[in-house]
Amino acid sequence: xxxxxxxxxxxxxxxxxxxxxxxxxxxxxxxxxxxxxxxxxxxxxxxxxxxxxxxxxxxxxxxxxxxxxxxxxxxxxxxxxxxxxxxxxxxxxxxxxxxxxxxxxxx
Amino acid sequence: xxxxxxxxxxxxxxxxxxxxxxxxxxxxxxxxxxxxxxxxxxxxxxxxxxxxxxxxxxxxxxxxxxxxxxxxxxxxxxxxxxxxxxxxxxxxxxxxxxxxxxxxxxxxxxxxxxxxxxxxxxxxxxxxxxxxxxxxxxxxxxxxxxxxxxxxxxxxxxxxxxxxxxxxxxxxxxxxxxxxxxxxxxxxxxxxxxxxxxxxxxxxxxxxxxxxxxxxxxxxxxxxxxxxxxxxxxxxxxxxxxxxxxxxxxxxxxxxxxxxxxxxxxxxxxxxxxxxxxxxxxxxxxxxxxxxxxxxxxxxxxxxxxxxxxxxxxxxxxxxxxxx
Numbered sequence: 032x033x034x035x036x037x038x039x040x041x042x043x044x045x046x047x048x049x050x051x052x053x054x055x056x057x058x059x060x061x062x063x064x065x066x067x068x069x070x071x072x073x074x075x076x077x078x079x080x081x082x083x084x085x086x087x088x089x090x091x092x093x094x095x096x097x098x099x100x101x102x103x104x105x106x107x108x109x110x111x112x113x114x115x116x117x118x119x120x121x122x123x124x125x126x127x128x129x130x131x132x133x134x135x136x137x138x
Numbered sequence: 139x140x141x142x143x144x145x146x147x148x149x150x151x152x153x154x155x156x157x158x159x160x161x162x163x164x165x166x167x168x169x170x171x172x173x174x175x176x177x178x179x180x181x182x183x184x185x186x187x188x189x190x191x192x193x194x195x196x197x198x199x200x201x202x203x204x205x206x207x208x209x210x211x212x213x214x215x216x217x218x219x220x221x222x223x224x225x226x227x228x229x230x231x232x233x234x235x236x237x238x239x240x241x242x243x244x245x246x247x248x249x250x251x252x253x254x255x256x257x258x259x260x261x262x263x264x265x266x267x268x269x270x271x272x273x274x275x276x277x278x279x280x281x282x283x284x285x286x287x288x289x290x291x292x293x294x295x296x297x298x299x300x301x302x303x304x305x306x307x308x309x310x311x312x313x314x315x316x317x318x319x320x321x322x323x324x325x326x327x328x329x330x331x332x333x334x335x336x337x338x339x340x341x342x343x344x345x346x347x348x349x350x351x352x353x354x355x356x357x358x359x360x361x362x363x364x365x366x367x368x369x370x371x372x373x374x375x376x377x378x379x380x381x382x383x384x385x386x387x388x389x390x391x392x393x394x395x396x397x398x399x400x401x402x403x404x405x406x407x408x409x410x411x412x413x414x415x416x417x418x419x420x421x422x423x424x425x426x427x428x429x430x431x432x433x434x435x436x437x438x439x440x441x442x443x444x445x446x447x448x449x450x451x452x453x454x455x456x457x458x459x460x461x462x
Contacts, residue, residue, distance in 0.1 A: 122281030
């Protein structure tokens with residue numbers, strides 16, 4: 032079943048990402064980032080269409096420790112976690128087709 | 139004037155195709171939509187450069203000089219409002235990049251990948267984009283210390299030492315903005331004075347966290363997985379030095395997005411489109427240009443919006459004269 036996009040923070044991140052059966056694509060974003068806003072609707076579409084991955088968001092203003100832990104230096108950064116470990120990292124906003132291509136191996 | 143008909147279903151020609159969606163393109167969309175011309179806006183694709191829907195303002199935070207906002211407005215919010223206003227009057231948006239145009243005959247053709255759209259008139263508002271230094275390592279380290287977007291990435295340099303390259307308004311604006319986060323910001327400039335406006339210079343000079351490195355060029359970008367520093371060369375003596383920084387923000391100017399039109403539209407030697415005096419008309423009848431793509435001098439959101447209005451009125455009157 033396709034699910035909605037969960038918002039993760041310092042206290043929920045490890046449990047959610049670590050216990051997920053499917054890969055989790057985490058979107059590190061912030062309110063003040065224009066390109067982040069551009070890809071938000073794309074991620075919502077992908078979340079609704081793809082059953083084999085989950086999508087979650089981390090607001091770097093609210094969870095700076097998570098951003099630091101995963102060495103996020105630019106947003107949007109998308110990190111695909113498999114079995115709780117980062118498996119792929121994408122930096123910068125991209126069109127939907129390019130995004131799907133990049134994460135194709137996880138779908 | 140007949141304004142409806144087959145143009146709105148994607149098969150017949152549209153009255154107006156607008157390529158680009160910054161302040162110029164969206165103002166042209168508002169005006170042509172209100173004139174009942176049902177414009178199609180090819181707005182671009184998401185990216186982390188200024189080559190995206192909304193254009194260069196998507197990479198800014200506070201816009202303090204757009205009239206009507208006494209407390210300032212966030213660039214992305216302003217562009218969202220422009221877009222909503224155009225949509226309200228019936229502008230249609232395609233979130234794609236125009237990949238090819240044929241302006242040899244009317245209706246004109248614009249390709250989006252494999253798809254083609256025809257338009258009785260075309261408004262070009264593809265804007266300009268930031269230049270990079272063109273050095274090895276630069277593209278590889280984007281997102282790992284090298285940045286083209288201070289507002290996207292400044293946050294991650296809290297307490298660090300970083301450098302901004304450039305001497306114009308955008309360089310000093312970024313440097314000033316980045317002192318919110320960085321412990322120290324070096325401004326590296328190849329000359330001994332800035333071309334930035336006085337207010338931006340005054341602000342930067344008054345900022346204790348900014349140090350100015352005059353007459354220096356960045357000649358090497360250092361770092362494996364992430365940026366560790368840059369090599370600078372003195373433009374007078376050639377002497378080289380290393381500056382250890384974890385962030386490098388490049389703001390050395392712009393180039394117009396006119397490659398698409400090189401075969402068709404007259405351009406200046408610097409690549410900007412040429413419009414006829416006091417109008418948005420190009421050398422091809424029925425093709426109009428507005429915003430930064432044809433302006434290498436003012437380059438403001440409000441002048442772009444103003445020229446978008448001119449392009450819309452020029453297109454509307456031209457279509458009317460053609461009997462559409």
